[in-house]
Every structure is written in structure tokens, then in C-alpha cells.
Amino acid sequence: RYARSLGAILLRSIYIGLLIMLFIIPGIMYLYSTALVPIMLADKKYDKLSASQLLKVSKLYMQGYRFKLFLIELRYVWYYGLLLGASSVLIQLDYDLLGYTLLGVVTLFYTFKTMPLLREATIMFYKTVISVDKVIGETTYQSESLIDYLEDDPLAESDDDPFFKT
Secondary structure (H helix, E strand, C coil): CHHHHHHHHHHHHHHHHHHHHHCHHHHHHHHHHCCCHHHHHHCHHHCCCCHHHHHHHHHHHCCCCHHHHHHHHHHHHHHHHHHHHHHHHHHHCCCHHHHHHHHHHHHHHHHHHHHHHHHHHHHHHHHHHHHCCEEECCEEECHHHHHHHHCCCCCCCCCCCCCCEC
């Protein structure tokens, strides 16, 4: 289980790094497409999936939800950027002690207060996203059947699909 977790996080990080180096916007979109991977690794429901399959499932779940997750994260992070900018200005104006103190306080506040709230909001977002049925082509899948179906081909459609739900 540890190797699969390490492989999924490493694979996701490599893809994000390459996409951001080559194309910034697609890299950010891929970051949000695979944002559920760390949470899915902790969920026992996804134990039988490989690292690449986890990335595919996350992308399927996040279709239509990337911008919503971006707005959720923006709600928790905007003031961190604002205070970080203020501390940078203070440091540039030779108010080093005040600037570095503000930077330290902001970092501690973000680490111990904001990050747990952001993680909790992301987990609640995850629970909402996986509870919604997904439509691929003209077929609607429940979240459980989507995971099972992914082991073969997530985009294949057939008439004898056992996971078809009307």
C-alpha cells in the first residue's frame, strides 16, 4: 500500500511539474483534475486501483468541479497572499524585523489554523463529488461501478455493460 501511495503521488507530481514547465495553464488544470488523489489514497474503497488508475478516477470525478475546488481554496488562501505581500513590502522598505515577524506569524497561522480548515473543506468537497453519479458518453455510472469499470477501460461503452444505470 505504501508503494502504491508513493507511486501515485510521485506520478502526479511529475505530471504536474512537466505540464507547468511546458504549459502553465494546463499544468494548473491537471493539478485540480488530480486533486482528489491524496484523499483517495486514504480511502480503502480505492485499494485495488493502481497509481495510474487513481489519476484517471480523480480526473473523471473532477470533470466540471475543478473551478469549484479552486474557489474553495481561494476562499482560504487569499489573505495569506495578501499578508505575505505586506511582509515583503515591509522587508523591502527596510523594516526587516517587522517584516520577518509578520512573515513568521502568517506562516504559523497558515500552517496551524488555515491548512486544517482547507483540508477539511477539501474532504467535504471530495465526499460531495464522489456522491454524484458520473455521465460518460450516454451512460451514467454510480461512483462504485465507475471504480470497477475503470479496471477495463473507462471510456469504452458496450450494450452488455453490467454497471449501466438508468
